[in-house]
Structures are given as structure tokens and as C-alpha cells.
Amino acid sequence: MPETRATDGISLDVRRGEIFGLLGPNGAGKSTLVRQLTGLLRPDTGSVTLLGHDLVGHPERASRLLAYLGQESTALDELTVALAAETTGRLRGLGARQARAARDAVLEELGLTEIAGRPLKKLSGGQRRLACFAAALVGERPVLVLDEPTTGMDPVARRAVWSAVDRRRERHGATVLLVTHNVIEAETVLDRVAVVDQGKVIACDTPAGLKAKVSGEVRLELVWRTGAPREVPEVAALAPLAVASGRRWVLRLPPDEARAAVAAVTGGPAFAALDDFTLATPSLEDVYLALGGRMKGLVKA
Amino acid sequence: MSAGAVAVAELAPRARFFPALAAVYRAQLSRARVARIPLLFVATFQSVGIMILMRGVVDGGSEARAVVAGSSVLVVAFVALNLLAQYFGQLRASGGLDHYATLPVPPASVVLGAAAAYASFTLPGTLVTAVFGCLLFGLPMGGLWILAAVVPLAGAALAGLGAALGLLAPRQELATLAGQLGMSAALLLGVLPPERMPGVIVWARDLLPSTYGVEAFARTFAPHPDWATVAFDLGVCGAVGVLSLAVATWAYRRAAVG
Structure with missing residues (x-):
């Protein structure tokens, strides 16, 4: 053993x-x-x-x-x-x-x-x-x-x-x-x-x-109504960067890219498929993930 | 890993042996009152039922004494051996021992306190069984005071054994099984009159600590009890009690820090 x-x-x-x-x-x-x-x-x-x-x-x-x-x-x-x-x-x-x-x-x-x-x-x-x-x-x-x-x-x-x-x-x-x-x-x-x-x-x-260690990034959470509309080019471009769990995507991006992503999903044809989105400053969970933490199981409550 | 290496902090006092034992005893007795009363009824009814069954086979004399004494001590075996083995097995499996292991309490206080609480919890059931048996078989009740010595001494021996089994069993189910087997042994070897047993079984009976409690109790039903032999039997019971509680304390230390 x-x-x-x-x-x-x-x-x-x-x-x-x-x-x-x-x-x-x-x-x-x-x-x-x-x-x-x-x-x-x-x-x-x-x-x-x-x-x-x-x-x-x-x-x-x-x-x-x-x-x-x-x-x-x-x-x-x-x-x-x-x-x-x-x-x-x-x-x-x-x-x-x-x-x-x-x-x-x-x-x-x-x-x-x-x-x-x-x-x-x-x-x-x-x-x-x-x-x-x-x-x-x-x-x-x-x-x-x-x-x-x-x-x-x-x-x-x-x-x-x-x-x-x-x-x-x-x-x-x-x-x-x-x-x-x-x-x-x-x-x-x-x-x-x-x-x-x-x-x-x-x-x-x-x-x-x-948190200062990851202050260069913000967290963007996207929740789709059913599934992500990958046929929309802007969404397809974000897909490799996203951590997907069910209908929820979590992305960690520099602030300007995050703004551009929000504009893309709220402006164009992707908006019809979007249920909810949040833009937030990083939490300790982001620190954990950014530092290479590999396990799931942290809770936010 | 370190926390503050500047000055050496003063250690808080340890809990002393007897106050800690008293605290564990009180807590365990209150637990037992809440959770174990139905089981005490089961234990008592079981013994009463066995005596009623044996009434058809046994006709008085030394056999009747053995049945009444064995059935009474069986109540002690059920609670002190079987239930205590289950309790310590469960406590160990669930991580509950950590609570005691992170308090500055002597291991012997925890084991003896729990064993004493379980043993004394059996007293009313033992008494009810003995009185019922005396009425059923027409035995004199003048010697029942001996239970005041039989229950603590047989209780110590059986509770120590039960605690040791519960703490040493590698899995909780095995602790339960060992407790049940121990009780079955006390039932078969203690209740059935020894006159009818084959030699090997009588030998096994002599190895069981509760046997000496049963014998001591049975002798007191005689018209002129042989008190020296009664005292000797109780002495054996007490010695086995000391030994089994020492083993249980060792088992506790081993289980608590692993």
C-alpha cells in the first residue's frame, strides 16, 4: 500500500x-x-x-x-x-x-x-x-x-x-x-x-x-435559462474560460474583459438565453481556486 | 506548528480521580435513566420469563436456588456487559471518545464512572427478579441483602469486561456482537443448574466472572449458609472486577489516543 x-x-x-x-x-x-x-x-x-x-x-x-x-x-x-x-x-x-x-x-x-x-x-x-x-x-x-x-x-x-x-x-x-x-x-x-x-x-x-493576490480579477457568474447558447460566437469564445456546473458558469477575468463579456451576453442574441448574472470582487473561494485548490466543497453561507 | 513561543504558559490543574469519577458517574446515571429504562424492563422481563420456564423443569432444592440466583445476575450481565460494550463501541466509532480524551481527566475515572453507573442501574431489576424468583420457587428472602454485595462486585467484573470488549473491538458491530455473546454465555452458563452440565461446560462456567456472583448468591438461600465460601466467591468476583476494570482502562487509553 x-x-x-x-x-x-x-x-x-x-x-x-x-x-x-x-x-x-x-x-x-x-x-x-x-x-x-x-x-x-x-x-x-x-x-x-x-x-x-x-x-x-x-x-x-x-x-x-x-x-x-x-x-x-x-x-x-x-x-x-x-x-x-x-x-x-x-x-x-x-x-x-x-x-x-x-x-x-x-x-x-x-x-x-x-x-x-x-x-x-x-x-x-x-x-x-x-x-x-x-x-x-x-x-x-x-x-x-x-x-x-x-x-x-x-x-x-x-x-x-x-x-x-x-x-x-x-x-x-x-x-x-x-x-x-x-x-x-x-x-x-x-x-x-x-x-x-x-x-x-x-x-x-x-x-x-x-484577496489582494487575486485583486486583478473579478468574478462573473452567468446562469442560463436552459443551456448556454454556444451558437452565439461571443458565448462560444467565453466557454473555454468558464467553470460550468449545470446551468451556472463561473468566470474569472480581468475587469475590462469582464465588462466586455457582460456587454456581449446582455446586449446580443445571448440575452434571451440568460437567466441571471452577477459581477463580484473576489472572495476567499476565488483565492483558493486561483492558488490551485483542486477540491470542491467550500461553502458560502 | 506553534502558538506563541515567548513565555511558557501555566498548565491548568488536572481533574482529580474521585471528583472526576463522581462527575462521570452522575452524568452516566442520568443518561441511563433517560435512555435505558425500557431496556431495564426488557432485562427484568427476560429473567422473569426464564424463571417461569424453568419452573416447569426444576422442582426446588439447589437447582431452584441456582436458577433464581442465575436469573438475577443475568440482569446485571445484560446491562453491565452487553449495553456497556455497545455504548463504548458506539462512542469509539463515532469519535465521541475525543471529548473525554481532550479533557484532563484520568482514564480510570471515565471507565470506572461509566461502569459503576451501569452496574448500579441494574440494582432495581436484580431485586425485582430475585423477589419474584423467591416467591415462585418458595425460597427464603432473608438473605437478599447479599445482593448489595453481589451487584457491585459482579457488576464491576461484567462492566469491566463489557467496557474492554467495546473499546477493543475494531468495529462497532463487533463490539455489539461481543456484548451479545457475553450475555448469552452468562445466560446459558449462569441460569442452567450446573449439576446437569457436561464437564467442559462446567469448566467454561468457572471462567465466567459472573458465575462467582451467582454461586455466592445461591449459597445464601441455604438454611445455614456457608459464609466463608460466600465470602470467597465474592472475593473472586471482586478480584476479577479489579482485573477487568484495569484491562478496560488500558483499552480506553489505547482507544482514546490513536
């Missing part, structure tokens, strides 16, 4: 107090990286240093430095929200009274007090995720490692998550490592982001810095 490398030659430096993101599609190697940082997986080679501690030599120290929110909630599913938070606090070393106080404070902070008595598995996906996030916050840690924390959440719950994270940064300079495949979230909450693809970091910068 050939050797499989989940992550290969990755070198990252996360600064204290920043929200650092790992962005990439599912299967890119983000979770492997996180498992190495949380002491769940020992890397074959290389080093992991967290707040001055060598985690390859002492993986058990990870749990005393960071709080981890994984993607699975099966360990907590049958507990009530309150008991899940309190038990996690106790297992993070808090005394009984401290754990109860921390539980009440966190549930209040996240707006979970009303559903504190309900078992997690009876909640919606977003509420359950928020309850697991609450458990991760009980028993403060200087580092938070959050693996897609807002999956399934409504905007109110998302805001509660990011406000809670911000409060911890302000209060004691907490560092956050966020794993996400959500492009919009990455652009709005992250200080810096590493773009991961097939086990390698293909770029690492601020979201604005990354």
Missing part, C-alpha cells in the same frame, strides 16, 4: 490572542492538523509547540492548555444542556461549586438558560452545536480550538458564538484556532487564515492580504 500523508510539511505560527483559521474543503487535512494540536494524534515527524509546551513529547498537556470543540457530540447527546456543561467543567478540573457557577454564566451568556433542562439530542442541530460550544467554554482555557463551531446555526446563535469568543480575547487574550470550510465566515471573523489543500498549506495571510 502506498504511504498516505494526511498532512505534509506544514509549518504554521499562530500568535497569541489572534483568531487563526484553517480554511479548506472537507478532506483537505484540517482535522488531522487539529488532532495533532489537541494531542489526539501524534505526528510521525515534526514538532507542535503550544504556549511554550512541547506537545509531541507531552500530548497530555494539550488538555490543560486548550479547550476543544470537535465535530461529534455523541459523548454529550443524552445529557441535558446544563449537565453537559457542568460535567465538562468538572472534568476540566473545576470544583463542584465553581463548575455550577461557570455553567450558569456560560448558559446565560449564550442564551441557553431556557433550554438548560433539555437533552442535547432533542435539540435542533444548531442548538445542539451551541450547547457543545457552551461545554467547551466551561473551565476557561487560554486557547480555543473550534472545529466548524457554527455548523447548522441560525444567525442569532452564530452571533452569540462570535461575541463569546471576542469577550474571551478582550478579557484574557484568548487565542482561537478555527477550522472552517465556510468562506464568508472566514472573511468576517478571522485575523489570519491558512488555506489548506490536500494536506498542504497553499497560502497564509490576512483575508484582505489573500
Whole structure:
């Protein structure tokens, strides 16, 4: 069997107090990286240093430095929200009274007090995720490692998550490592982001810095009513440049060419076949694709 | 990968053994109350049903004692061995162990807390089965207090075995299968009176940890119980319990960081 490398030659430096993101599609190697940082997986080679501690030599120290929110909630599913938070606090070393106080404070902070008595598995996906996030916050840690924390959440719950994270940064300079495949979230909450693809970091910068790399291009999206009218010469000329998925074409073009393309499809005979079009400045998804990212699976929500 | 190499941060304290065990026990007991009560009914009815069946075959005496004791301990085997093997198998397969593995909690607290919760959850079913059996076969009920020792000790041995099977099984289905087989063994070897078994089966029966719990319990129905032998049987049960819980803790460590 050939050797499989989940992550290969990755070198990252996360600064204290920043929200650092790992962005990439599912299967890119983000979770492997996180498992190495949380002491769940020992890397074959290389080093992991967290707040001055060598985690390859002492993986058990990870749990005393960071709080981890994984993607699975099966360990907590049958507990009530309150008991899940309190038990996690106790297992993070808090005394009984401290754990109860921390539980009440966190549930209040996240707006979970009303559903504190309900078992997690009876909640919606977003509420359950928020309850697991609450458990991760009980028993403060200087580092938070959050693996897609807002999956399934409504905007109110998302805001509660990011406000809670911000409060911890302000209060004691907490560092956050966020794993996400959500492009919009990455652009709005992250200080810096590493773009991961097939086990390698293909770029690492601020979201604005990354977008500047592809600022010479704009994105043109065309949606056809049924299919593209390839008999129109202007459309036929655009076809090799387009990434087509069903009725949708996505093109990345220099601004003047994009303007010309818009004029061509909205002016001539192609307009009858056009359902919708958008012209936009590049997003992190465009950065990912422009840098050679080959996998699909980034989401915009 | 590194995060801030300037100053070495202070490590938060570990969770201590007994408080962590108590927290896991409480959480597991609350889980069991919500999710496992129907299964406890199944376990109890199963044992009651077996005793009713055996009533037609067995006519009192030592055989009746063995049937009542075996059926009562079977409730423990059903919950502590079978259900705990399934629980740990499922937790491992779904990645739920990561939750515990990223908390500074001693592995033994997690395993012992869960095992103790499952074992104590069986107490009411065991008691109902034993009382029903005594009425059915006309046995004295004065010695039922021994269940207070039999359930935790047999529970420890069987729960440790169940947890180890669940954590060591390479796939979730195998964990379930192992739990079921373990329970079937406890049923066949524990409930059927040993007097009628062939030699090899009696030998297998001696290897099953629950057997010593069954024997200890059965002896207390005698008019003048031999307390030394009862204590010896319970001692074997306890020793196997310590051993199987140690294996389960080792299995947990192995499964949690892989």
C-alpha cells in the first residue's frame, strides 16, 4: 500500500490572542492538523509547540492548555444542556461549586438558560452545536480550538458564538484556532487564515492580504435559462474560460474583459438565453481556486 | 506548528480521580435513566420469563436456588456487559471518545464512572427478579441483602469486561456482537443448574466472572449458609472486577489516543 500523508510539511505560527483559521474543503487535512494540536494524534515527524509546551513529547498537556470543540457530540447527546456543561467543567478540573457557577454564566451568556433542562439530542442541530460550544467554554482555557463551531446555526446563535469568543480575547487574550470550510465566515471573523489543500498549506495571510493576490480579477457568474447558447460566437469564445456546473458558469477575468463579456451576453442574441448574472470582487473561494485548490466543497453561507 | 513561543504558559490543574469519577458517574446515571429504562424492563422481563420456564423443569432444592440466583445476575450481565460494550463501541466509532480524551481527566475515572453507573442501574431489576424468583420457587428472602454485595462486585467484573470488549473491538458491530455473546454465555452458563452440565461446560462456567456472583448468591438461600465460601466467591468476583476494570482502562487509553 502506498504511504498516505494526511498532512505534509506544514509549518504554521499562530500568535497569541489572534483568531487563526484553517480554511479548506472537507478532506483537505484540517482535522488531522487539529488532532495533532489537541494531542489526539501524534505526528510521525515534526514538532507542535503550544504556549511554550512541547506537545509531541507531552500530548497530555494539550488538555490543560486548550479547550476543544470537535465535530461529534455523541459523548454529550443524552445529557441535558446544563449537565453537559457542568460535567465538562468538572472534568476540566473545576470544583463542584465553581463548575455550577461557570455553567450558569456560560448558559446565560449564550442564551441557553431556557433550554438548560433539555437533552442535547432533542435539540435542533444548531442548538445542539451551541450547547457543545457552551461545554467547551466551561473551565476557561487560554486557547480555543473550534472545529466548524457554527455548523447548522441560525444567525442569532452564530452571533452569540462570535461575541463569546471576542469577550474571551478582550478579557484574557484568548487565542482561537478555527477550522472552517465556510468562506464568508472566514472573511468576517478571522485575523489570519491558512488555506489548506490536500494536506498542504497553499497560502497564509490576512483575508484582505489573500484577496489582494487575486485583486486583478473579478468574478462573473452567468446562469442560463436552459443551456448556454454556444451558437452565439461571443458565448462560444467565453466557454473555454468558464467553470460550468449545470446551468451556472463561473468566470474569472480581468475587469475590462469582464465588462466586455457582460456587454456581449446582455446586449446580443445571448440575452434571451440568460437567466441571471452577477459581477463580484473576489472572495476567499476565488483565492483558493486561483492558488490551485483542486477540491470542491467550500461553502458560502 | 506553534502558538506563541515567548513565555511558557501555566498548565491548568488536572481533574482529580474521585471528583472526576463522581462527575462521570452522575452524568452516566442520568443518561441511563433517560435512555435505558425500557431496556431495564426488557432485562427484568427476560429473567422473569426464564424463571417461569424453568419452573416447569426444576422442582426446588439447589437447582431452584441456582436458577433464581442465575436469573438475577443475568440482569446485571445484560446491562453491565452487553449495553456497556455497545455504548463504548458506539462512542469509539463515532469519535465521541475525543471529548473525554481532550479533557484532563484520568482514564480510570471515565471507565470506572461509566461502569459503576451501569452496574448500579441494574440494582432495581436484580431485586425485582430475585423477589419474584423467591416467591415462585418458595425460597427464603432473608438473605437478599447479599445482593448489595453481589451487584457491585459482579457488576464491576461484567462492566469491566463489557467496557474492554467495546473499546477493543475494531468495529462497532463487533463490539455489539461481543456484548451479545457475553450475555448469552452468562445466560446459558449462569441460569442452567450446573449439576446437569457436561464437564467442559462446567469448566467454561468457572471462567465466567459472573458465575462467582451467582454461586455466592445461591449459597445464601441455604438454611445455614456457608459464609466463608460466600465470602470467597465474592472475593473472586471482586478480584476479577479489579482485573477487568484495569484491562478496560488500558483499552480506553489505547482507544482514546490513536
